[in-house]
Amino acid sequence: MNEIPGDLKFMKSHEWARVEDNGTVTIGISDHAQGLLGDLVYVELPTVGDDVTAGNACAVVESVKAASDIYAPVSGKVVSVNSALAEKPETINEDAFGEGWIFVVKPSNLAEDSEELLDPDAYAELIENEEH
């Protein structure tokens, strides 16, 4: 289990969100989530310009084993997607919290949406409990 970076916030459904210095929010799935899914073979990215709503599905990751929706941790407009994942979805397996980021949004309601998210300790506790 990789260390969970301290600057991330999490959804219970295992997405992470990081507020960048320029105010955008980078989104991915946790290392725990990639471990549950196993080898990823396909990522369906959102489209730049899409409006996403916190809690709604906006992308899909598929492993050999299963397909899983990715939910938006915050509302806003998609400003960037990690198109390298189209050719190398396994990047998420290798570096879920870094190179395996999935998309970036310009948030529209960050303060309120953030209140719904878990800090790293609360997330660590959540996955700890899941394993037992």
Place this chain on the structure above:
Amino acid sequence: MTQQTVLNAAHRALGAKMVDFGGWDMPLNYGSQIDEHHAVRRDAGMFDVSHMTVVDLRGARTRDFLRHLFANSVDKLKVPGKALYSCMLNEQGGVIDDLIVYFLAEDFFRVVVNAATHDKDLAWIEKQAKAFAVTVTERADLAMIAVQGPNARAKVQSLLSSATREKAAKIGKFVACEGDGLFIARTGYTGEDGYEIIVPEAQAVALWDKLLAAGVKPAGLGARDTLRLEAGMNLYGQDMDETITPWEAGLAWTVVLDAGRDFIGRAALEEHKAAGTGRAMVGLVMDDKGVLRHGQRVVTAQGDGEILSGTFSPTLGRAIAFARVPAGTADRAEVDIRGKRVPVRVVKYPFVRDGKPIEAA
């Protein structure tokens, strides 16, 4: 209550991700199931298949019994050691299970059946065996390790005594031999050459460790599934069950309608064949990105079908599947994936044989 094979601790020591499979706590992967898949296609991998059920059948009339019990004909088994793949049918011609039977002597055959069907298989075999005075003995004292891949046989042979090595090196495909306390069969479920080794539980961990040291990569159920699907092999419960006859499961090649043999399910099968089988099992390949999955709807010009086994093929780098579709389906169809219709090619399978993609796939 979850059962464990004698190799359970060995899997955990290797960091396996464990899952429940038919009531057994089994390794899904040891890290990356795709790496394990490639190891079997390119070199050698091993699977703990000790959850499968080994049943010994003894009695003077064992061959007669199996001529009655199986849809394939054990009359093909003329030389001791020879193996045969067959379905065991109910009276309606539905598949109770698929299995491998080994001919060891006129009064001694060995059968290996699936783990998930253990209870009903044993009950059925025991019930049918009474009329033939055949003794049915489950061999729970035996473990089983499948070693598969282009280098699998050489690596196994390097661990055997010279007498056993000589026997193991000589046997042809679908033949078994015995030696060093092992039952060594040149069979498998991956489309690669290799052995399935039945080993007394007391020797199983040592054999596993020796295979590891010889460079055989442990592989889990995840890789086993992608390998067998690429190789065009059915999975019981997913590709066929008691409501499906071999005609609609791509298993017509395993049914022998030989003169004068009254096997269970034969009358129903002949009726089904005469009436015309409405559906056929076909292979699908998807060139678009995504993964085909069990239960997805297949749309054809002749009507709807459904995906039985579907997965991402690591060898082809795209999704493949078995589907049951209306008979006469042409070479194109569509699959409904989360509300989107995605085009697929309808192909003959296997998709991969001896490490190489088959042309059509």
